[in-house]
Amino acid sequence: MKTKTVKRRATVSKRQPAKLWQLRLYVMDSTAKSQTAFANLKRLCESHLKGIYRIKVIDLLKHPHLAKGAQILAIPTVVRKLPKPVRTILGNLSDTERVLVGLDLRPVN
Amino acid sequence: MKTNGHKPSPAAHLPKCPTGIQGLDEITDGGLPRGRPTLVCGGAGCGKTLLAAEFLVRGAVQFDEPGVFMAFEETEKELTANVASLGFDLAGLVRRKKISLDYVHIEPGEMQESGEYDLEGLFVRLNHAIDSIGAKRVVLDTLEALFAGLRNEAILRSELRRLFRWLKDKGVTAVITAERGREQLTRHGLEEYVSDCVILLDHRVNDQIATRHLRVVKYRGALHGTNEFPFLIGDEGISVLPITSLGLNHKISSERISTGIPRLDAMLGGRGFFRGSSILLTGTPGTGKTIVAANFAQAAALRGERTLFFSFEESPNQIIRNTLSIGLRLEPLVKRGLLRFHAARPSLYGLEMHLATMFKEIATFQPRVVIIDPITSLMDAGTASECRAMVTRLVDYLKAGQVTTLFTSLTQAGHALQQSEASMSSLMDSWLLLQDTEGNGERNRVLYVLKARGMAHSNQIREFLISDRGIDLVDAYIGASGVLTGSARAAQGALEKAAVLATQQEAARRKRELERKREAIERQISGLRSDHESETMELRRIDEQVGTSTLMLTTERTASGILRQADAKVTTNTRRDPRQGRKIS
Numbered sequence: 043m044k045t046k047t048v049k050r051r052a053t054v055s056k057r058q059p060a061k062l063w064q065l066r067l068y069v070m071d072s073t074a075k076s077q078t079a080f081a082n083l084k085r086l087c088e089s090h091l092k093g094i095y096r097i098k099v100i101d102l103l104k105h106p107h108l109a110k111g112a113q114i115l116a117i118p119t120v121v122r123k124l125p126k127p128v129r130t131i132l133g134n135l136s137d138t139e140r141v142l143v144g145l146d147l148r149p150v151n
Numbered sequence: 152m153k154t155n156g157h158k159p160s161p162a163a164h165l166p167k168c169p170t171g172i173q174g175l176d177e178i179t180d181g182g183l184p185r186g187r188p189t190l191v192c193g194g195a196g197c198g199k200t201l202l203a204a205e206f207l208v209r210g211a212v213q214f215d216e217p218g219v220f221m222a223f224e225e226t227e228k229e230l231t232a233n234v235a236s237l238g239f240d241l242a243g244l245v246r247r248k249k250i251s252l253d254y255v256h257i258e259p260g261e262m263q264e265s266g267e268y269d270l271e272g273l274f275v276r277l278n279h280a281i282d283s284i285g286a287k288r289v290v291l292d293t294l295e296a297l298f299a300g301l302r303n304e305a306i307l308r309s310e311l312r313r314l315f316r317w318l319k320d321k322g323v324t325a326v327i328t329a330e331r332g333r334e335q336l337t338r339h340g341l342e343e344y345v346s347d348c349v350i351l352l353d354h355r356v357n358d359q360i361a362t363r364h365l366r367v368v369k370y371r372g373a374l375h376g377t378n379e380f381p382f383l384i385g386d387e388g389i390s391v392l393p394i395t396s397l398g399l400n401h402k403i404s405s406e407r408i409s410t411g412i413p414r415l416d417a418m419l420g421g422r423g424f425f426r427g428s429s430i431l432l433t434g435t436p437g438t439g440k441t442i443v444a445a446n447f448a449q450a451a452a453l454r455g456e457r458t459l460f461f462s463f464e465e466s467p468n469q470i471i472r473n474t475l476s477i478g479l480r481l482e483p484l485v486k487r488g489l490l491r492f493h494a495a496r497p498s499l500y501g502l503e504m505h506l507a508t509m510f511k512e513i514a515t516f517q518p519r520v521v522i523i524d525p526i527t528s529l530m531d532a533g534t535a536s537e538c539r540a541m542v543t544r545l546v547d548y549l550k551a552g553q554v555t556t557l558f559t560s561l562t563q564a565g566h567a568l569q570q571s572e573a574s575m576s577s578l579m580d581s582w583l584l585l586q587d588t589e590g591n592g593e594r595n596r597v598l599y600v601l602k603a604r605g606m607a608h609s610n611q612i613r614e615f616l617i618s619d620r621g622i623d624l625v626d627a628y629i630g631a632s633g634v635l636t637g638s639a640r641a642a643q644g645a646l647e648k649a650a651v652l653a654t655q656q657e658a659a660r661r662k663r664e665l666e667r668k669r670e671a672i673e674r675q676i677s678g679l680r681s682d683h684e685s686e687t688m689e690l691r692r693i694d695e696q697v698g699t700s701t702l703m704l705t706t707e708r709t710a711s712g713i714l715r716q717a718d719a720k721v722t723t724n725t726r727r728d729p730r731q732g733r734k735i736s
Contacts, residue, residue, distance in 0.1 A: 070272075070275065075267065075269075078266075079266075102275045103275075106275045106278065109272050109279065110253055110276050110279070113255065113256045114275070114276070115257070115270060115272045115297075115300075116268040116272050117270075117271035117272050118268060129263070130261060130262045130263070131265055132263070132264045132265070133265040133267055133268040134265070134266035134267050134268065135265045135266055136265060136266030137265040137266050138265075140263055140265040141265045143263060144262075144263025
């Protein structure tokens with residue numbers, strides 16, 4: 043079921059401009075930790091990837107079966123689906139420098 | 152330690168979750184603590200994953216308890232392939248929703264950490280897997296992989312603590328595997344969190360022979376075997392072989408079975424061995440151990456009893472050919488399915504594996520008589536104490552099934568016979584000794600019964616002859632000059648015969664002599680008698696003559712008296728007297 047979703051996303055991405063970033067944020071419920079993570083991610087994307095990113099928030103409390111396919115271990119987790127390769131960052135993203143390294147994002151010159 | 156037989160009330164007992172693993176449930180007296188996590192730790196390649204997998208598979212198949220296998224090291228495919236070699240159909244069980252596999256991929260360095268997190272993702276996955284199939288059992292193999300993937304150890308440790316708590320609350324019986332650490336049980340100190348039951352696996356090499364061991368280090372709230380138990384991974388999974396789990400309480404039969412050698416039966420109180428007893432047959436090379444064993448096997452098979460012959464030296468065909476030369480016909484018995492051979496080189500695999508193979512053969516063939524030829528070959532496959540433990544287990548196992556077992560044992564020439572087998576003989580009920588005696592330029596075989604528990608047996612040494620008609624036991628000559636066998640016995644026999652003959656001849660001669668003497672005396676007697684008779688006749692004649700002359704004299708006197716007219720009365724009296732005298736004579 044999950045593999046299907048991935049494929050669909052992949053085909054969609056081909057139609058998008060090459061530079062589009064697809065990010066997924068896996069959370070459990072809308073706890074304060076999740077909120078922080080989402081806020082941190084959004085802030086980073088706004089400053090580094092304005093207009094070329096999409097964040098999809100997946101609540102594992104509602105879709106627990108998605109955790110297995112996405113190999114989710116920790117909460118919260120950000121997965122960079124595109125551009126390839128897939129990258130994973132754990133935590134509430136409070137350490138900006140690490141997130142930038144993790145997402146392979148060069149600060150805008 | 153064991154509470155076999157009289158089990159306490161279940162209320163007083165910790166609820167157990169049977170693993171279904173052969174032997175493990177006996178050591179732990181029923182299984183792992185139900186609803187609690189158990190830590191299985193050990194070094195690389197000692198069978199942790201397999202034990203965990205078997206726990207799950209047996210749970211799903213035998214006890215109808217579905218299980219979740221969360222693997223951190225092997226993918227679903229790898230795992231399925233690995234346990235398939237033990238006959239576990241993991242894929243099928245997954246399809247039937249008996250088992251759920253989940254591979255947690257952790258690639259160190261692939262993940263970046265930024266800020267705080269928890270392992271709720273893992274909990275969600277586990278929870279989802281458990282709920283989707285109604286799992287009662289959970290395996291986490293090897294949880295410590297998390298330590299390689301996650302850098303924040305503080306978070307990890309607190310999350311692990313939470314995980315074990317959560318597992319308990321969930322009420323699942325969990326097995327967590329962990330790598331053995333240098334100074335502690337596990338590399339990352341997981342034993343700190345799992346406090347209910349810890350099982351330690353070990354893989355040691357002794358004298359180039361590797362043996363796996365299992366030990367229950369800790370089992371809170373329950374009695375358990377504390378020893379180290381050898382275990383092995385066979386083609387039907389793990390089997391732990393607890394020596395102590397077998398008691399001395401097997402049933403006993405007073406039925407006797409023939410050895411196949413009539414004279415040997417006679418030596419054993421006339422009726423042979425007890426059914427279900429264990430018999431040791433020791434001997435130096437070439438004393439005919441295999442032949443005695445083959446005789447016993449044939450006799451059993453001819454009675455219609457299934458007989459299993461483990462041969463560690465000769466191939467079955469060789470035994471059949473060789474025993475044919477002494478008149479044993481084993482091949483038809485093999486064809487009829489009454490006799491089965493199992494031949495393997497002792498060095499083929501380790502002792503435990505041999506034992507497991509033998510157990511399996513015995514379990515499938517269900518024999519009434521088992522022959523192990525020779526047990527000493529297996530001794531090379533392990534250390535002395537292991538061998539003794541193995542023989543004990545084998546003896547107990549066979550006795551429990553009332554299987555009569557004959558072990559042959561090769562004694563190296565020059566060793567003290569009794570001493571070298573002392574450790575094993577105490578396990579045996581009967582002990583026959585085959586020996587060579589050398590003398591007169593020949594070697595002769597002798598057999599004697601060294602011990603036979605519970606039966607009157609001959610104390611005599613018998614000479615043991617192998618001819619093309621089979622085995623024969625001959626009374627050895629035992630006399631002042633010791634035990635004589637072979638040609639010496641024959642010579643001694645001839646000597647005795649000659650002596651008897653001489654005595655007989657002497658007696659006959661003396662008899663004849665006496666006869667002659669008696670005849671001579673008889674002749675003398677008859678001579679004397681005829682003398683005696685003629686003298687009597689003579690005497691009578693004399694008497695008559697005297698009587699006649701007296702009468703004539705008297706008559707004359709009477710006549711003259713008449714003539715002289717003398718006193719007549721007196722003369723009549725005198726006339727009567729001589730008549731009387733004649734009568735007397």
